[in-house]
Amino acid sequence: MKLRNLIATGILAAAAAGAGYYSYSRFLFPPLVTTSYASLAPVSEAVYGTGTVEPERWAKVVPLQRRRLVELCRCEGQVVKAGQVLGRQDDAEERSALEQMEINRGQLERDLLRAEKDRDKSDAARTEYEQRWTRHEEAKSRIAAQKVHLDSLLLKAPLDGMVLRRDGEVGEIAGPTDVLFWVGPPAPMQVVAEVNEEEINRIVSGQKAFLRSEAFPGRSLRATVSQITPKGDPTRKTFRVYLRLPQDTPLRIGMSVEVNIIYREKPSAIVVPAEAIAGDWVQLVDDGQVRRVPITVGIRGARNTEIIGDISKGTTILSPARRDLADGARIRIDNTAIRAAEAVAPSEPADQPVAAPEPAVIAATTIATTTTTPTDPDDAVISAAISAHVDSVVNDARRNILNR
Numbered sequence: 001m002k003l004r005n006l007i008a009t010g011i012l013a014a015a016a017a018g019a020g021y022y023s024y025s026r027f028l029f030p031p032l033v034t035t036s037y038a039s040l041a042p043v044s045e046a047v048y049g050t051g052t053v054e055p056e057r058w059a060k061v062v063p064l065q066r067r068r069l070v071e072l073c074r075c076e077g078q079v080v081k082a083g084q085v086l087g088r089q090d091d092a093e094e095r096s097a098l099e100q101m102e103i104n105r106g107q108l109e110r111d112l113l114r115a116e117k118d119r120d121k122s123d124a125a126r127t128e129y130e131q132r133w134t135r136h137e138e139a140k141s142r143i144a145a146q147k148v149h150l151d152s153l154l155l156k157a158p159l160d161g162m163v164l165r166r167d168g169e170v171g172e173i174a175g176p177t178d179v180l181f182w183v184g185p186p187a188p189m190q191v192v193a194e195v196n197e198e199e200i201n202r203i204v205s206g207q208k209a210f211l212r213s214e215a216f217p218g219r220s221l222r223a224t225v226s227q228i229t230p231k232g233d234p235t236r237k238t239f240r241v242y243l244r245l246p247q248d249t250p251l252r253i254g255m256s257v258e259v260n261i262i263y264r265e266k267p268s269a270i271v272v273p274a275e276a277i278a279g280d281w282v283q284l285v286d287d288g289q290v291r292r293v294p295i296t297v298g299i300r301g302a303r304n305t306e307i308i309g310d311i312s313k314g315t316t317i318l319s320p321a322r323r324d325l326a327d328g329a330r331i332r333i334d335n336t337a338i339r340a341a342e343a344v345a346p347s348e349p350a351d352q353p354v355a356a357p358e359p360a361v362i363a364a365t366t367i368a369t370t371t372t373t374p375t376d377p378d379d380a381v382i383s384a385a386i387s388a389h390v391d392s393v394v395n396d397a398r399r400n401i402l403n404r
Contacts, residue, residue, distance in 0.1 A: 030330040036319035046260035051193030058184025059158040066175030080157040087155035105139040191243040202263040278321035
């Protein structure tokens, strides 16, 4: 009987200890989590592409025959008229042949004049006149053809404009595969971009685009879609898109740019860090406890994502989401990680441009923000990228501290 009481007492003590440990772990030492806030911000989605700056009207000057160059103008940057001679290929042989043709034509013309005087004397004289007239006309035709041949050895401006670039040097041999001059009006300019065929259905004329150029890392560069080539390239699986540049663009002809064409945007949306979303719900903090709230994902971003649901601006949510925590579980918020992350978050100017994604990674770029809506709505994408970058630094700092 005494042994039985001792066993019962031990079981009760173990149960009490387990309950005490559970109460301690649940109420006095709950799991440590990091949090973020839902923000109200503009969000946008863009199609990524790469392109080159070109004049809207321009043409190449290419030799029709493979010959040595004997003349080339020093005329880069100069205004020229259509038909103006820019260079000449070696035509000595053709000129010599033309001189012989001219001499021969002169002799045939004199013979024709003599035959014309006697053509009414007899049938034989008339026949001789007709033969000489035929030979004379053939000589004239050959001379005309030779002049056309000589003219083809002249390199002429194909249209009014400026000589944008000159390649080649006197003495070199150039042919139909060699571009010697680029000629055209320097303005207006456009960007000719290549876009993956999977994304082309999202693009229409009139959409705005943001450009990134290594030559202008601190500038906000814009363009507008003006035209889409109806036929794509089946080999490269891309379509050509033309974007009109504003008159005051700092870009120069021949520069390469990265293009983000905005096809979907909202001036105001609730956004949270992408890592805070677990499927179709997020976890908000309510009086020290976790509460799951169902949401619908909207515009997705690399760092931030739009959510639609019973979440308002300023709501505290778990970031990253903790799938291992049951609904109603008590938590502790890691304020140390938040303070450390805020300390390393950089302060960036408001006009910092968006860094475009690598084309090999994604074809469609999504940009979401956690900043206040800019005064100029066209700056929403740029502001979005800044916030995404800051959020990235903050979240990375949090993870680094938790992993120590």
